[in-house]
Amino acid sequence: VQLVESGGGLVQPGGSLGLSCAASGSGFSIYAMGWYRQAPGKQRELVASMTSNGKADYLDSVEGRFTISMDSTKNMVYLQMNMVKPEDTAVYYCSARRYAEQFGLWGLGTQVTVSS
Secondary structure, eight states, rough: OOOEEEEEEEOOOTEEEEEEEEEEEESSSOOEEEEEEEEETTTTTTEEEEEEEEEEEEGGTTTEEEEEEEETTEEEEEEEEEEOOOGOOEEEEEEEEEEESOEEEEEOEEEEEEOO
């Protein structure tokens, strides 16, 4: 299974940006999908995740600003980022996991830059 992200780019502080991720292939039963990010010099962190039954979790710093959604029938996951801040600048990675496992399937990442 491969994960391919799209939608990154440059956005002004306070603006909005949407990311998409498509999973293709077979042999990996996806239970949950999520978005991680990694800023220069920092560790990768889980921004948001969602299970196939709709349970969502968010990093505290994005709660109320970012929204994750998932289409299990299409193996797609989305991240809508609103009221973005410069500290949201990072490479955003799509990830997926099977039931009772850690996130272990990764996309190549897409750059999000928040700057005026």
